[in-house]
Amino acid sequence: MFLTRRSFIKKMLYSGLGLLGLSGGGYYYAHYIEPEMLSKKIHTLTHSNIPRSFNNIKVIQFSDIHLGFHYTVDQFQTLVQNIQAEKPDLILFTGDLVDKPHRYSFNSDIPNILNQLNAPLGKYWIYGNHDHGGYGTEKLEAVMSNGGFTLLKNESTQISYNGESFTLAGLDDVMLGKPDLEGTLGIISEQSFTILLVHEPDIADTVKNYPIDVQLSGHSHGGQIRIPLLGAMVTPPYAEKYVDGKHTISDQLTLYVSRGIGTTRMPYRFLCKPEYSIFTLQSNQ
Template sequence: MNDQYTRRSFLKKAYRLTIGTTLTILFGYTYARFIEPKQLEVTEHSIRSSFIPEPFDGVKILQFSDTHIGHYYDARQLEQLVETINHLKPDLVLFTGDLIDAPDQYGHPEELIPILKKIVAPLGKFAIYGNHDHGGYGTESYKIIMELSDFQLLVNSYIPITVKNSSIYLAGLDDYMLGRPDFEQTLGKIPENSYTIFLAHEPDVAKVSHSYPVQLQLSGHSHGGQIQIPFIGPIVTPPYGTEYVEGFYSIGQKPLTLYVNRGLGTTRVPFRFFSKPEISLFTLKAD
């Protein structure tokens, strides 16, 4: 009798454990596939520096990155994103690469132009190449899309941003993986003692850029790991996005401030777990 009762109790516990495990897996899958990828987070930060000119005090800079359109991120979501961006009323908008996941497989890239064109930024809209923008024969099509959307594409180049006769500098590196990056051409001729914002798709290039007179580097690429395990961290990170995965880092003796944006879309697998999609809003403070 006791043996039978013990076996029956064991089977009940095993059944409950199996059901509980199955429900947990189903919930985890549903959350990572359908819920978290749509939980857009707006992160707001203040950036202080003695190099920031007084007229730039309070200027708002918005960064968005890694939409990967075509891989479970569509034009409708991009339209909603643009509405959110315009609601925040940024002065300057920066896109740090990977617009379309697979340019050679996306059927209607022209539909993105009127959407991106709606973004309003009084001090300008600027973009750089990501590895997916060069991949899939996308180099020229990405250039056309961004320029027709009123974005200025920075490719190993820099430009002054001027307010009331004072300037900061914005520099953009060609993609480190699939482009032809040139740090010296991008950063070597910027006037000394100028506040410089450096756009580079892959965050790990900060190990090179920190040796130049750059105060702030904005990057994407890593997706914050896209799937993170609590207390462990990201399962997989991409090349040149392994050391700096998300958020702020201080690098070098100067130091360089690096911010890694988690991006908006997904790639390879359509999941996000403990790595919500993000747009970043930075407010400059003259210190």
């Protein structure tokens, strides 16, 4: 079977990270140092449909924790403290709380930590593929609910402030769930500023056919391993086209892809620091 250059590099990456220079000090950095280098991405969302009441409202997105795969409850506690220190108005989680729900020993620690997050306009979440995997669907829903988060599963809600509002929508996971784009997005008003939460970013090429202004996604981990000139080396299905950062999909739709917090499949990050995102809303009416 013929291998492209990119496929060949990926195979070499899995068989031995040393072939890409991640040996010795580089291996130590990728395994132990960079995964702890939590960063934040700061964005401004400006749109004529954002009500003036929402000027300077702060929205925080975090994604892809993957508790249990080289990410501990103590690390999660530190993350939550960092997020709360930002004084968010609205908190959004875009999926994959636990790496393998069917093997994870759930207790009250996670809901207790989640309840330390406070946001006057609410806390919302969507399923990721790992949240559905391993029969974790009901477990994760209970954990997040007990932590004060509201699930958006093929539904939308109005975020209201000072008598004005915008639309927040969420889709079920693309890979292992049953996302209903038409039923969820087909009824949204074109006059309402709308943020959509969906775990897998590549679905943006279909979302652009609906009146959505901003799509927030995760899933990609930014590739976890990024090599200069070659880019992301590890990209899961539905995160192969849009891997990291901001993408203008159409005249209306802008996509933001978070690198997420934890790791999966391989416990490494190289030139791909974990992150949470801060969005400040601005009306240009």
